Amino acid sequence: MVSLTDLFLVSLLVPTSLGSALPPRIDTIDQRGGRVTLKQVRNPRGHKAFNPARATYRTFLKYGVPAPDYIKKAVAHIDEEQEEAFARIKRDTGSAAAIPINEVDIAYVTPVTIGTPPQTLMLDLDTGSSDLWVFSSLTPSNQVRGQEIYSPTKSSTSKLLSGHTWSIRYGDGSGSRGTVYTDNFTIGGLEVKSQAVQAALEVSSSFTQEQSLDGLVGLGFSALNTVRPSSQLTFFDNARPNLDEEVFTADLKYHATGSYDFGFIDSKKYAGNITYTAVQQSPGYWTHSLSGYSVGSGAFHASQISGISDTGTTLLYLPTAIVTAYYRQVQGAQNSQYYGGYVFPCSSTLPTFTFGIEGARFTIPASYINYTRISPTSTTCYGGLQSSSGLGINIFGDVALKAAFVVFSGTNPPRIGFAIK
């Protein structure tokens, strides 16, 4: 079996008469009647590498002096070491801000660029869905109220994905639908060429009213993507092969700008260790379990609570039994049909809420759960912890996620990690 090294060394045994005429590429050479075809390939990462021993070797060729054996071996040694080094080289990563769109952190948006020249939009990175859709030049003007739009006709790199459509409905009944382009798409310096960008032909009124949100970037599993006849890959699934690590992280903050990182875990953004737990990726959410909970300084109740970590959902939705146990500790709290959830006097003192991930514990400050006044002049406040009954699923939304540094790991099998910060 001819080894790569043999092939390589053969490539050095070019007859000296060809020495100076040697073309920059060694494609085919005669060797005692046999024919060997060697394709030189650019270093896979596209990096040019100078091999000093090869330069010396060529000098021997140039002056018609047979190169000593050790030079030939040195060329191979340096090539191998350079190849190993490039294999370790830092590849793609990205880092971008997660900016609350209002004073109660109803959602977080991140600047992205689409197309050539780049068009900047502010999108909601949403681990609870898998469609990347944007307000566009195709969205009826009466449905656009202050949002930035993507105009595919103004991008020299946009391509219509002809015959493809999409339509999505979110948990709160909001939704949108439209057609599909591919274009260059960048978040925080991380570029995906030919990302499927779903251009809205129609959006529901709640999106029209949200002038600071120009669309969403689904970071759920691609199985949830609604594009038909062929579903499309998420930004993360497209970027993954080039990422230094197959991860993205969410560092959402209370009433402040946080960040999303892609391809690396920034040790400056958390303290202690990251505790990982298994993710069930079917049907396509980041589904995992909490190991239990405690209210205030009360005892920890160990119990497996399955749910989805969802950056696109504002609040924390847990089983009714847990939620009633929490609000039992809040003076004047009640589950209001009228307000559609647990409310309490804004002057009430709220306990913290702690959730477990495996053996680790994460405490949500009371301020996160005192979510918002019912109205600017009301003395009644709405809770950031609500019952999941009726949703059919527990949702670990922003109220919980902003209490931790969260690692969404696209490894096989996928897993999710939490660290304090």
Ligand SMILES: Cc1noc(C)c1CN(C)Cc1cc2n(n1)CCN(c1cc(N)ncn1)C2
């Ligand atoms: C509600 C809401 N949430 O964030 C914002 C902004 C709003 C305000 N609303 C007027 C507009 C709106 C509604 C939604 N969004 N924006 C964002 C995506 N939504 C999700 C995502 C997901 N993973 N799960 C459930 N819904 C629903």
